[in-house]
Amino acid sequence: MTAISGLSLEDMTVGMESTITHTVTDADVRAFADISGDHNPVHLDEDFAQTTPFKGRIAHGAFTTSLISAVLGTRLPGPGAILVDQSFRYRAPVRIGDTVTALVRVNEIDPARRRVTLATECLVGDTVVVDGITKVMVPARAAALAAAG
Numbered sequence: 001m002t003a004i005s006g007l008s009l010e011d012m013t014v015g016m017e018s019t020i021t022h023t024v025t026d027a028d029v030r031a032f033a034d035i036s037g038d039h040n041p042v043h044l045d046e047d048f049a050q051t052t053p054f055k056g057r058i059a060h061g062a063f064t065t066s067l068i069s070a071v072l073g074t075r076l077p078g079p080g081a082i083l084v085d086q087s088f089r090y091r092a093p094v095r096i097g098d099t100v101t102a103l104v105r106v107n108e109i110d111p112a113r114r115r116v117t118l119a120t121e122c123l124v125g126d127t128v129v130v131d132g133i134t135k136v137m138v139p140a141r142a143a144a145l146a147a148a149g
Contacts, residue, residue, distance in 0.1 A: 005078060005079065006077050006078025006079040006080045006081060006138075006139070007076065007077045007078055007138070008138065008139055008140055008141045009109070009111060009114055009116070009138045009139065009140045009141075010140060010141055012077060012106055012109055012116060012138065013106065013109075014106050014107065014108065014109060015105065015106060016076060016105070016106045017076065017103060017104060017105040017106070018071050018075040018076035018103075018104055019071065019101050019102060019103045019104070020067055020070050020071050020074075020075070020101070020102045021099060021100065021101045021102075022067055022099070022100055022102075023097065023098070023099045023100075024059050024063070024094060024095070024096055024097065024098050024099075024100060025096065025097075026096050028059070028063065029043055029044070029057070029059050029060065029063065029096060030044065032059075032060050032062070032063040032066075033060070036060065036062065038060055038062075040060075042054065042057065042058060043057060043058060043059065043060055044057070045057070054093050056095060057095065057096055058093040058094060058095055059093075059094040059095065059096065059098075061088075061090050061094075061130070063094075064090075064094045064100060064102075064122050064129060064130055065088055065122070065130055065132075067100055067102035067122060068102045068104060068120045068122065068130075068132075068134070069083075070102065071102050071103075071104040072104060072118075072134065072136060075104075076104050076106070076118075077116065077136060077138045080138070080139040081116075081136040081137065081138050081139075082136060082137040083134065083135075083136055084115065084135040084136055084137055085133075085134070085135040086120075086132065086133070086134045086135070087132045087133055087134075088120070088130050088131070088132035089130065089131055089132060090129070090130055091127075091128050091129055091130060091131065092124070092127055092128070092129045093129070094122070094124060094129050098124045099124065099125075100122050100123070100124055100129070101122065101123045101124075102120070102121070102122050103119075103120070103121045103122070103123065104118050104119070104120050104134070105118060105119045105120075106118055107119050107133075111140075113137075114137050114138055114139070114140055115135055115136070115137055115138070116135070116136050116137075116138050117133060117134075117135050118133070118134045118135070118136065119131075119132075119133060120132045120133065120134050
């Protein structure tokens with residue numbers, strides 16, 4: 001297993017961004033249904049899903065936003081970041097076979113509280129399927145913590 005290193009608060013700047021891209025598969029949707037317990041047929045049964053406004057199966061919204069979580073936990077800010085607040089707007093469905101890009105961008109840094117506000121988006125092509133705001137607590141370097149102590 002490869003070690004993942006995170007950024008400290010002092011390493012972050014407004015405008016920094018990172019992404020993860022993933023193509024959604026039938027296996028992803030079925031595994032997420034099993035893990036989450038959400039077996040809504042709009043995700044799992046094509047015949048049922050055809051009767052909905054989506055006219056076909058869609059991925060769970062929480063699966064899509066979990067890609068944002070993957071960016072937060074592994075890339076920006078990375079390990080050590082603690083989720084404080086998160087909100088999303090679901091703008092369009094994600095379908096099996098869609099390639100989703102989860103984007104996280106630093107909007108604001110509050111050094112006194114060790115909080116970072118991030119803009120978050122998931123896109124399929126040029127279409128924003130999810131957007132929102134996430135706030136995380138980011139560890140400062142040990143020396144900075146000791147000096148503030």
